[in-house]
Amino acid sequence: MSQIKSRHESVIMDRHEMTRALTRITHEILERNKGCHDVGLVGIRTGGVYLAQRLKQLVSQIEQTDVVLGELDITLYRDDLALRKNQPVLKKTDIPFHISGLKIILVDDVLFTGRTIRAAMDGLMDLGRPAEIQLAVLVDRGHRQLPIRANYVGKNIPTAKDENIRVFLEELGEEDRVSKLIDPEMAA
């Protein structure tokens, strides 16, 4: 389903589709890991953190158990730090549990080149030795530059390389949706 929200934005997933996708991902996580007793969720800042919080909530609804949750800032691990014109804002990594021996599920909003995930895995490895790292993303838009694949995908969205996919979240003051943004100059 794709609807035009404005001249510059076409919505690819609405609120309901997002909830359904996250619910399915939660079931898949529980199935694959036979519950969640040795699982830890780690959201990648910023969007991934909110999605990880939602997964945690869904787990507690479905399984009536609590799963540990952390937040990871990958800025210091980026491979393009020296290349960027504007400084990325440094945030804190906050993982209040020992990751060694746990199955860590990295959560991000959009999987694109795979470089963010590479950085996140390096960041995690500096904190301990997880038994396994799995990857959950809301959107996989292709164009990988590294050999990285998600274990759980909300929706595969074929895109052109220069297209702009954005996940809008209620937690950030937006209406929940995934959209393709059209550069007004290119559309004109």
Add this chain to the structure above:
Amino acid sequence: MSFKRKDLLGLASLSREEMTLILDAAEPFKEVSGREIKKVPALRGKTVINLFFEPSTRTRTSFELAAKRLSADVVNFSPSSSSVMKGETLLDTARNIEFMQADILVLRHSSAGAAEILARNSRLSVINAGDGWHEHPTQALSDLLTIQERKGQVRDLHVAIVGDVAHSRVARSNIHALTKMGANVRVVGPPTMIPLYLHRLGVTVHHDFDEAISGVDVVIMLRLQLERQGRSLFPSIREYARLYGLTLERVQRAAKDVLVMHPGPVNRGVEIAHDVVDGSAAVILEQVANGVAVRMGLMYLLSQQN
């Protein structure tokens, strides 16, 4: 807003926003220093040179740890083992370092303005780690971070800076930092240790410690530079300790949750009593811990300036 400077030479020329940027950048690095593997790859491949012309353990170690935890390569120069002994000028030393493709130069020097001269004449990012009686910006930033964490904010706090202000670069940097952040600063010491016209920096000057300490939220004690004893700044250490030493009785005259700070090294029993150093109001070791985080944040920001 982003940090746009090549160097950090002092806080007199820094805006409040720039100081806030450095403090914000320091915050995430506190977590890094608490990890089992205290290292992130942000400065991988960069070279940091510590060039210290004055003895220092704390500051040099702090800079070295900060650089190493960012994965930079660190080289320590000390004048006794370098060609400075053979008559090389400061500028030539720096040029040589520059052409070895170093990125950041941390300089401590006994002459005010030494860091600025190097900064103007080389591509290196220069960090002033203390120049004469002029400035010691990273110390003051560590103090700001400590105050901000403990008190929530610096604005409107009453802060006393006590001791040999005239010969203290820590005091000067702290005065700039605190007044720009909106604190009310009072400076306390014998007239021989307070420079003339200090009030022009926006502080009040006091000579009676008992009176000046009443109600303050933060007391920053300066080290009494015992090596200056004999230059008739004060009659005796005992008299100085009696008039300007921080005792428990004096701490009780300050605000109930007062913070006691000291840039180190501490002369126990002189400017500050044993039971105050070890007491619950002292945050001296927090200043040290925050020093590493501030220096990591600063080097991270400077390394982003290509």
